[in-house]
Amino acid sequence: MRHTLLMLSVLTGSSLSALSAALAGQAPGGAGVADTPISHRDRVYAAEQFSNTVSVTDPVDNKLVGVIRLGDRQPGNLSPLYRGQVLVHGMGFSPDHKTLVVVSIGSNSVTFIDTATNTVKATTYVGRSPHEAFFTPDGREVWATVRGEDYVSVLDPATYQEKSRIKVAPGPGMTIFSPDGEYGYVCSSFTAETAVISVADHAIVGRVKQESPFCPNIAATPDGSQVWLTLKDVGRTMVFDARPPFSVLKSLDTGPITNHVNFARTPEGTFAYVTVGGLNEVKVFRTDDFSPVATIPVGALPHGIWPSGDGARMYVGLENANEMIAIDTATRKVVAHVPIGQAPQAVAYVSNAVPNGDGASGLAPLSTAGDAVHLAMRPIGKTGDAASTSVSLFEQGLTQVLQAAVAGLDPKSPYLLALSDKADGRGALEPLANFMTNPAGSAIVNAVGPIRQIVAPNAREQRRYLVIVSGSADKIGAPVQTQIE
Incomplete structure (x- = not known):
């Protein structure tokens, strides 16, 4: 390991670029997963809660390809005969990158979308006000946090049906999994507690005390050593050990309306990027000693954030700007602005989402969805x-x-x-x-x-x-x- 680090320290910038694929593991994957260079086969998705759309962006030229319309705007969605989705909000994707899963809070739904064709494969209705959903690393289950109640709805991605429920404290906000698939970490938006759950048998094996009851987002480092969670109401970000006894490692003052956190694994190390809405900034911290390394002005109300498949960029949805931005992780500068739908929430970067063709089938133009x-x-x-x-x-x-x-x-x-x-x-x-x-x-x-x-x-x-x-x-x-x- 020391020899490898020494070699990296003397390589030129071009050599580092050539070796970037060897520095594996972007969230939510593990450190042993090969990096994927940015290509036209990749897509960046954002869930947009007031236009009820999912925007689809090509990251090579940072161009909006189109939107997937899951529902109508008001007042159409107020009709008693309305069948679309309302408050499109949460997002995850399958380990094979073939399925996008989208949660709509207002219509209590989890929608499964084929990434190659942008078509809806199925919609499953769960309990009151679900917030986020994600696949287990083995792809066998989808865990949807039902924030308006007190359980995680476990769905079968083959049948799209609920197969079981995991009882937790009231208000589960989001689930993310350890890269090895052993644990699911479920933070809460209503209770000051994060539950650690064994994926194999759905048993709660640990509890972590949150400093406040409002956690909207949680993420695990690719090396499987840490879990970071944001606390929106008090403007802090907590870090705890991803392994037993799940001890709290650090609490950071990140700022008002602290929204989401994610990681970029680069030749310089692994860095946590935190979106802070009240300051309109993204703050960057080292994960080894938690020291702050950058503050990036980005625009109005940054929310969801996700790394590219090689960690070269971080994509951020600006909720009050109707934009997706790209941050270069080497320079920590904003390098692109993409117009998207209204009030983007969760963001997901999916490598190799479109194996063939231009990936534009099933998409509609942005049109009034961005007004x-x-x-x-x-x-x-x-x-x-x-x-x-x-x-x-x-x-x-x-x-x-x-x-x-x-x-x-x-x-x-x-x-x-x-x-x-x-x-x-x-x-x-x-x-x-x-x-x-x-x-x-x-x-x-x-x-x-x-x-x-x-x-x-x-x-x-x-x-x-x-x-x-x-x-x-x-x-x-x-x-x-x-x-x-």
Whole structure:
């Protein structure tokens, strides 16, 4: 091992590139799996919750190939006869890279998609509000976390039927597996506990105390030594030993609206990339000593993240920008922006997803699925373009879904998002949504209505301005953030 590292340290950059395939193992695969150079056969997928689409991108030229439409936008999806999916959100893929599995929170569904043809093979309906689903490393089961209840739904990927349930604490958020397939790690979004489950017999063999009850994402290092999980409400990322007794190794302060984590295994080592929505950054840490090595500005509300098959790039979905970006892991710079659907959530990079042809069959153009207006808000008294809150108005026809990624407020405090007839927020107010900040002083706030027509900079009549005030609609306080014109 020392000899190998010494040889790597003296090789030129071009030689390192030639040896990159020997430095195996990108997540979720193990360290012994050969790296796969980026090619036109690969695809990057994103689950987009307000357009109810899955975007499909070719990573060679970072070009959107098209979208898979799993459902309609509002108000079509409000019909009692509606049969499509709602809130397309979670994503995983099979070990043979032939099947993409997509979770839709609002319609309680797990959809199986053929990666070669982009066609839906089956849809399975599970319990209330599933969040994420992933295949076991042997491909024999799919574990879907049913976050609105207290179990993991175990599906048979051959029949697409539920075969069993694994009882866990309320609110399971996501499952990821050890690369050797021995353990499944299930973090929770409602209970401050991660369960470690034996894949062979579905028995809980360990429990890890989370520092908070809201974990949206979990990932295991390719060498099988560590598990990293994010805590969205307190802005932290925890690391624990992937083997018994599953001891906590580190807790990192990563920032408000800490979303997802994933790994790039490179000639320089293995690095954890963490998306931080409240700061609009991706933070990079070494996995050997947990030291921070980079902070990468990326754009509004980074969410899902996944490495290319060779670890040369990290792909990130920008939830409030309707974009997929690519980060070069050698320079740690953003090298590409790809327009995609509304509010991307989970991201997955699947090598060799399209063994033949152009992979465009079954895809629709982006069209209106990418329509949105993007705004920003800043604290009262601040000038310039520095923003604390990003706002997107996702077009749904005559109305929009407003989503504000709020940051920079007092923790655990009540606030009101409202419309004001004055730019400084001190005019008459029309309430949109009450919300409570989390312990990191941030929140994700949603509202629905014909909002764009009156708050966009080109609005001509009844112009209104977004404002955040302390208190609630029943007890309105002083404005604390206003819209940047």
